[in-house]
Amino acid sequence: MRVIRTRAVRCTVLSVLGAALTVVALAAPTAAPIVVSANPYPSTYAPADAAAVLIRNATVLTGTGTRLDATDVLLRGGSIEAIGTGLPAPEGVRIVEAKGRWLTPGLIDVHSHLGVYPSPKVSAHQDGNEATSPVTANVWAEHSVWPEDPGFALALAGGITTLEILPGSANLIGGRSVVLKNVAAVTYQGMKFPDAPQGLKMACGENPKRVYGSRNQAPSTRMGNVAGDRAQWIEAQEYLRDEQDYEAKLRSGGKEAADAKPPKRDLRLDTLAAALKGEIPLQIHCYRADEMAIMLDMSKEFGFRIASFHHATEAYKIANLLAERGVCAAMWADWWGFKMEANDGIEENIAFVDAVPDGCAIVHSDSDEGIQRLNQEAAKAMTRGRLVGIDVKPERAITWLTRNPARALGILDRTGTIEPGKMADVVVWNGNPFSVYALADEVYIDGVVAYDRTQKIVPPRSDFMLGQPAMVGVTP
């Protein structure tokens, strides 16, 4: 949607502004009106037409906490049309017999750097951290995504249908994230999840203070981190106030509207103001419980919304606090100890966060290896929960990989569960997915077969991998 000059406006005020700008344009007939788009890099993804598919007799984990045995799922027109037993087969439908196999929503990884730190790890492609200033709220991760990263195809083989690509954690405020559908495309716009909100990446703790402190620059301490964050939010409040004043003048009409001069646009403050307005949820890299509590207070101080803490190796220590504040924790099953702030990581973290009332546990990867087997990561967490008496069943554990991440990304109304009307993002597994031996047989994205394990010999999806002699067989 193209609208006339203002910053990150909401759709609700567009018509008012459009009318106002007409006046401005008339008053200055020689200059073309300055046009600012609210969505300047729009998604061009449109799913291909897919034949209807009836998947029969599967063990279905719906992602809503329910398990349905010997159940059929009908995918049609890119959506999940029906779920039930003995569903009639519409004419021309392709039938997939899934007896003994399991069906889940497509998996969603809320923390990936595919495309921005692609394989191979060459210096020319280290595009994930704009580590030239501790605050780079102006950058958008999507502008670094290399769609030819071979990692996308391997994540797909692991059942990943949707993923959030984030800037790295070198900076206090790293920039905007983007949500992608895991489809093959030449441009990132061709992968961009239509109308998914962007996120804002922030980082607590060791990384920002190490990166900048080592350059004898702020921040070099944790208190410096927090002061640096707060200074930014104060500026964003002023920016928002100026914007609101300007909009009020436009609304008042008459001479005041004609004379109103828009405040100078600033990409960094655009992002932060959008966060204050609730348009961009925060995704915060934060390991320690005490630092997460500080960020929760900061979100109250300035009025931004934290969707989830990422890594959150100490989330278990404040599981109730997080649940009460409606904040998810995106965690690894067993990463710990690689730095001090990860030293208290335990294998029960996910199960503990999930066990409290309203707990929102997410399994994330932050890894091009982990994203290939989030199901196994969840299986490890399930197992550790059970050992201490927290009975996590498969229908519960799948929510860590589907519903909860969809909620954190603001796309739960469209994907993340097996419910009628939702996008047909579906994985058919060769058995119980919570096993080291589980493999995705078929992955559907918007009803289209994006991956089929039986198609062993296919050209690689990535142009980079195409024609590589090293991919071709054994030499004597």
Add this chain to the structure above:
Amino acid sequence: MNSRMFARVALAAWVAVSGSGVAAAAPLANVLLKNGIIFTQSALSTLDTGDVLITDGKVAAIGRTLDASPGVEVIDLKGRPVTPALFGGLSFLGVQEIEEESATDDTTLKLGQMRPEFEPALAFNPDAVPVAVARAEGIGFSVIVPGAQAGDNGAPGSSIVNGLASVASVDGRSPRAPAALTVTLGEGGAALAGNSRAAAFMLLAQALEEARSPQRLGSLEPGRLLTPAGGRVLASYIGTQKPVIFFADRASDIRAIVDFCERHELRPMIAGGAEAWRVAPLLARARVPVILDPFDSLPESFDSIGTTLENAARLNSAGVTITFSLRSLLPRDVRKLRQGAGNAVAHGLPWKAALAALTNTPARLFGADADFGTIEVGKAANLVVWSGDPLEVTSVAEASWLDGRRQTMRSRQTELRDRYLPKVLSGTAR
């Protein structure tokens, strides 16, 4: 008092004093494990229902219906699998506590000198927390390797010859004498050798020539690579059965290593080996084992364009000896190795070959088979009872005996778990 009770009492007493989960050494075990699936990894193969009798810490008998003499604790395994204590791969276990805290990291020599005599196991700390974590998760031994890093901002870095690798048990004993020498080649080696992988071979050839000329070991002419001690260490790997572990991934580099080792009378192993499957016939013919990372799936560099999750399966079916190690070498990843083995099975490796790659194969390759790798009569008990399939992510290690002594399955992590579980259950975790 049976040994299980003893362990519990001893643990309780120790916890009361220190609040930690580290137990004092248990006595030599006298225990009969009944009705398990016994994966002996020896000539006895697998007993689908079997017993293991441990007397004074040694495996005294393995059979189908063994009887316990009075005073011997009997544990009914109810069909649980028993395996030799697992291999943790090549790692920094015990020589690195926190990766990003350099003061806790003794893995890597950065003098800008070639020092084959560098032996990180001398810094092994059995009290490092990751050692206890590995022990509680069914690991028995790991090969402690030196790291290799280029210097930052003009500071000296490591050498292509990294130093000596040693087998370390996770039960508190000191590491053994070095089992191998390690050398970094390929892309990583080039960065340590004037930015050319060809120069890495050139320098290695020069060092071998110095080592072969003991009469010159005392001299200090310019351009010399080795100290006298380093020369002696390197010489001990020429024309002997002592293995040299070469870190390399690219097929052409692996081919060059095999050729180089034939000319210089070295016995190579390949570590990493992302493209090893492409030269599998050569490796099988030259009897070169591969220590591979079963999670390798992506072309992490231009050295590993041909990476595939089927590397293990393809090498195994070509007759190449394989074992596993995670590429990161991080202590935290040691417990993850069996998951990797399970993934190799999902991608075509026979299950038995995967278990062998975690038990008897590495014990043999690294000269630790008198102790580790099999369950055999006469050997010290180094074995683990699992809740289910040991390669499965839903299984856990339930009990472990190392060097004949029952191990505590606790660590700092289980202490944290038990401190916070009541808060989670009572709604006070805030």
